[in-house]
Amino acid sequence: MTELLIRLFIGKADTEDPRTRKKYGFLSGVTGIALNILLCVGKLAAGLFSGAISVIADGLNNLSDAGSSIVNMAGFKIANTPPDREHPFGHGRAEYISGLIISLIIILMGVELFESSFERIFDPQPLKPGLFTIIILFASTAVKLWLFAFNRKLGEKINSVALKATAADSLSDVLSTTAVIAGMLVCYYFDMNIDGYVGLAVAVFIIFSGLKTAKESLSPLLGQMPEKETVKSIQKYVCCCDKVIGIHDLIIHNYGAGTSFVSLHAEVNSQMTLTDAHEVIDRIEKDLREKFNCYVTIHIDPVDTNDPETTELCQKVKEIVENIDKELSIHDFRVLKSAAKKSVIFDLNLPYNYKLSDIQVKNMVISKIKSMYGSIDVIVCAERQLSELD
DSSP states (O other), X not given: OHHHHHHHHTOSXXXXXXXXXXXXXXXXXXXXXXXXXXXXXXXXXXXXXXXXXXXXXXXXXXXXXXXXXXXXXXXXXXXXXXXXSSOTTOSTTHXXXXXXXXXXXXXXXXXXXXXXHHHHHXXXXXXXXXXXXXXXXXXXXHHHHHHHHHHHHHHHHHTOHHHHHHHHHHHHHHHHHXXXXXXXXXXXXXXXXXXXXXXXHHHHHHHHHHXXXXXXXXXXXXXXXXXHHHHHHHHHHHHTSTTEEEEEEXXXXXXXXXXXXXXXXXXXXXXXXXXXXXXXXXXXXXXXXXXXXXXXXXXXXXXXXXXXXXXXXXXXXXHHHHHHOTTXXXXXXXXXXXXXXXXXXXXXXXXXXXXXXXXXXXXXXHHHHHHHSTXXXXXXXXXXXXXXXX
16 A cells, blocks of 8 residues: 555655655655544544543544644655755755654653543543444554554655654554553453553653654754764775775764765875876765765875885784774874884774773873884874774
8 A cells, every 4th residue: 555655646766855755754744644633533532422531632642643744744845945055955854853843742742641641540530431432443553553554664765764753653552542442441341440540551651652753853963873884885885996995084974864974084005196096086986976875075095005114013003902902993004204213103093982081092002002112102193983884
């Protein structure tokens, strides 16, 4: 059914294209609004008929889902707005903001339901569960299961945080409605009124679901670590060029789906002419833009591979660093020679969340090198990795 709707209303298109993403968002939104309003009307009628606050609350939750779909559509529309003077990198992050707003709506509804259910525990009302109520609730569960699968499929196709949040909300609705059904059946067969307790459990679940989706929406807004698969793919692609010795300082900035900026340092032989090195790096930048649909800037780091003494020193320093901790690595290794002294200069890579401070690690490395080469000057620049290359 989902694939049929995609073919009818979207067709085959580039899922990274903001216009295509907008179509996916609108397909999800219109479908969600229509089905959630129908569910809301049915549950409110069933809740008023049976006198169950858990059923009424479940219906209001569906109404909030319809509102969430409207917010979702607005987010995709704003994200599709072209760059302007105030936002030169576009408005793609509006999609994440819509996901955050949906999460806040979920949390608000959960809090309201918690308060109402808590009051119902101390002031229980007579219930009249009937076949009509049970049928409405079971139908709601089936519809919400389909909406969960529908939005998850759309979210995976365009890698959308907002649609994945909507899918998670649909799944939480399935579980909350199942709890309401259980409460109705207990009341019907055992004449036990646990309506308030069921409503309380549903409220807690809804709140936790909202907090989880809020975290998922906030993470890309705050600037999260890039996915390992993306980092590895870029590293492998650049290093496939026989002129590139290695890469480091890879940084990926995400400004919303389809708008990311990649910068990295590429090591090349220092004997290459500037013109040749520029031609190689320029071609790699162009290929990366086409393959990964991103803006790319590459800094050239010349590496002396022809001086045996520099090569030997570099290998020894690498071994010293690895013996301290295999999570540490070096790059940009250089040797400066003068009549008076010899200096080695290099950058020391630390994992972003490394347990020791930069100063502590630098002192350990310098101490080990000086113990082996007493007269040598050691200049180290420690830096935290913003992406995981190893």
